[in-house]
Amino acid sequence: MGDFRPSVIIIGSGMAGLSAGCYAQMNGFTSRIFEQNEYSGGVCTSWQKDRYTVNGCIHWLVGSSPTNSFHQVWQELGAIDGQSFMDHDRFFTFESKSGQTLTLFTDVDCLEQHLLEIAPEDTKEIQNLIQAIQSIARCDYSPTLHEGFQAWLENIRKAFTHLPLFRVIMKWGLVSIRDYADRLRSPVLKEALLHFWHPEMSMIILLMTLAFAHRRTAGYPLGGSSTWIQRIADRYSDLGGSLHLNSRVSKILVKEQENEAYGIRLASGEEYYAEYIISAADAHHTIYQILEGNYQDERITAPFEQLKLFPPILFVSFGVNCPFEDVPASVVGLSFPLEQVISVGEESVDRLTFQIYNFDPELAPAGKTVLTCMVGTEYDYWYDLYQHPAAYQAKKEEILNQMIRALEQRFPSISGQIEMKDLATPMTYYRYSSNFRASYEGWLPTPRALRTKIKHTLPGLSRFYQIGHWTEPGGGLPPSALSGRKVIQKICHRERLSFQTSKPHDKEALVI
Numbered sequence: 232m233g234d235f236r237p238s239v240i241i242i243g244s245g246m247a248g249l250s251a252g253c254y255a256q257m258n259g260f261t262s263r264i265f266e267q268n269e270y271s272g273g274v275c276t277s278w279q280k281d282r283y284t285v286n287g288c289i290h291w292l293v294g295s296s297p298t299n300s301f302h303q304v305w306q307e308l309g310a311i312d313g314q315s316f317m318d319h320d321r322f323f324t325f326e327s328k329s330g331q332t333l334t335l336f337t338d339v340d341c342l343e344q345h346l347l348e349i350a351p352e353d354t355k356e357i358q359n360l361i362q363a364i365q366s367i368a369r370c371d372y373s374p375t376l377h378e379g380f381q382a383w384l385e386n387i388r389k390a391f392t393h394l395p396l397f398r399v400i401m402k403w404g405l406v407s408i409r410d411y412a413d414r415l416r417s418p419v420l421k422e423a424l425l426h427f428w429h430p431e432m433s434m435i436i437l438l439m440t441l442a443f444a445h446r447r448t449a450g451y452p453l454g455g456s457s458t459w460i461q462r463i464a465d466r467y468s469d470l471g472g473s474l475h476l477n478s479r480v481s482k483i484l485v486k487e488q489e490n491e492a493y494g495i496r497l498a499s500g501e502e503y504y505a506e507y508i509i510s511a512a513d514a515h516h517t518i519y520q521i522l523e524g525n526y527q528d529e530r531i532t533a534p535f536e537q538l539k540l541f542p543p544i545l546f547v548s549f550g551v552n553c554p555f556e557d558v559p560a561s562v563v564g565l566s567f568p569l570e571q572v573i574s575v576g577e578e579s580v581d582r583l584t585f586q587i588y589n590f591d592p593e594l595a596p597a598g599k600t601v602l603t604c605m606v607g608t609e610y611d612y613w614y615d616l617y618q619h620p621a622a623y624q625a626k627k628e629e630i631l632n633q634m635i636r637a638l639e640q641r642f643p644s645i646s647g648q649i650e651m652k653d654l655a656t657p658m659t660y661y662r663y664s665s666n667f668r669a670s671y672e673g674w675l676p677t678p679r680a681l682r683t684k685i686k687h688t689l690p691g692l693s694r695f696y697q698i699g700h701w702t703e704p705g706g707g708l709p710p711s712a713l714s715g716r717k718v719i720q721k722i723c724h725r726e727r728l729s730f731q732t733s734k735p736h737d738k739e740a741l742v743i
């Protein structure tokens with residue numbers, strides 16, 4: 232093993248960029264991360280308004296406890312020590328138009344009993360669903376942490392040891408939530424599952440989410456998203472990494488003859504050079520703007536033409552002078568139907584799901600609570616409106632007032648208790664993250680997307696890698712973090728170095 236350790240430039244300090252930076256430092260590379268914003272974390276963020284903290288991201292974090300092997304990655308990234316997690320007993324509470332309440336409990340036995348009571352006409356389908364959740368929960372379903380041949384070997388071994396799990400994946404992977412809901416006879420169960428998340432997602436996402444919640448390894452980090460991801464930014468600094476905030480990258484420098492990436496140019500004109508360039512920024516922005524569309528082929532363009540995106544959202548939040556003691560805490564909150572629909576562009580919203588943070592005292596002053604709600608919307612509508620600032624502001628205000636009226640219907644007299652209101656639109660997401668069409672999590676995990684493999688390299692460009700939720704269909708924090716880890720493993724392999732990791736308390740292990 233030689234002594235040479237390459238230098239690495241990373242574009243973007245979201246989950247993926249911070250992860251790549253930490254593993255680069257653990258392996259003795261010199262790394263720099265360039266981030267366009269004045270803060271790190273990307274879409275994994277919170278913000279302060281008045282005396283409230285709006286948690287803008289994490290509802291559940293897979294690997295929050297050691298019952299999932301992804302926990303090891305969070306330990307390496309310094310995201311566990313000193314962090315408390317909340318494991319909920321409920322996933323969400325769904326109030327139907329007919330006045331019934333269905334609760335998705337996180338304990339599988341409670342869930343089975345409750346669903347059979349609510350929808351006895353669907354006994355067979357409910358038992359199939361429960362068996363599938365149990366099969367996943369019995370195994371530790373988490374992707375391999377190895378790369379290359381080792382990863383292949385581990386996957387082969389798992390195919391034998393986790394046979395029931397593989398049967399579940401084969402059976403459910405190609406079924407969308409909508410397909411499954413179509414088989415159900417109970418209107419309330421059908422409606423609740425269609426509102427679980429996006430109905431076009433593969434059922435395997437729903438099953439895994441409930442299995443992880445059952446194993447109590449998908450907890451909510453108390454204090455919210457920014458506090459949690461700041462631990463990883465701190466870990467990067469402690470490892471000696473160099474984070475450049477307010478530094479937007481406008482170009483990746485490429486040696487023309489060799490087609491080899493060798494540096495970046497910032498919007499300010501400054502240039503920096505390194506042996507490897509990793510983009511942890513949005514894929515479309517990287518390929519078509521920073522690299523000017525020079526490195527693409529059908530493999531690169533096809534996903535943009537064929538796969539669906541997580542739709543952009545309106546992220547509405549309120550600070551309320553009320554403790555909401557009577558509302559049971561859950562992973563995603565309380566879903567209730569509206570008496571009057573809310574119109575946003577071409578779309579009509581007839582139901583809202585509010586997360587009621589009565590379980591996180593760090594987000595609000597004593598006796599008060601933060602409420603948030605994510606509403607799917609259209610990118611083009613908001614893009615056009617944004618060109619007319621007065622109309623854009625007026626629409627935001629109108630939506631906030633409609634949301635207050637909707638809340639008033641479920642919690643009478645709440646409007647007099649609202650002390651803070653805030654609305655982030657798709658344009659807010661686009662301005663702060665540059666994510667393609669303001670998608671908040673990349674490719675929607677439809678059955679088709681889950682069979683699509685996105686490479687970390689671009690055709691004809693060497694010494695360049697791309698990472699982040701756009702390289703991992705389905706997105707999310709664990710896959711984004713893992714993509715950063717994998718790319719440093721690939722670079723180690725290329726440089727004939729053995730890949731090293733450490734945990735914050737055993738820094739001496741860094742001596743390679």
Ligand SMILES: Cc1cc2nc3c(=O)[nH]c(=O)nc-3n(C[C@H](O)[C@H](O)[C@H](O)COP(=O)(O)OP(=O)(O)OC[C@H]3O[C@@H](n4cnc5c(N)ncnc54)[C@H](O)[C@@H]3O)c2cc1C
Nearest residue numbers: 243245246247267273274290291480512671699700707708
């Ligand atoms: C509302 C919401 C709820 C979510 N809930 C969960 C959840 O409960 N659990 C979960 O696991 N995941 C959740 N996610 C998804 C998860 O947060 C994302 O998939 C993950 O954080 C993506 O990280 P990333 O690093 O790939 O991308 P990003 O976070 O988008 O980071 C990209 C970074 O690159 C920077 N950048 C872009 N262009 C440039 C440039 N030219 N120069 C310099 N910097 C640039 C951006 O500013 C940004 O910081 C949620 C996301 C949202 C928005």
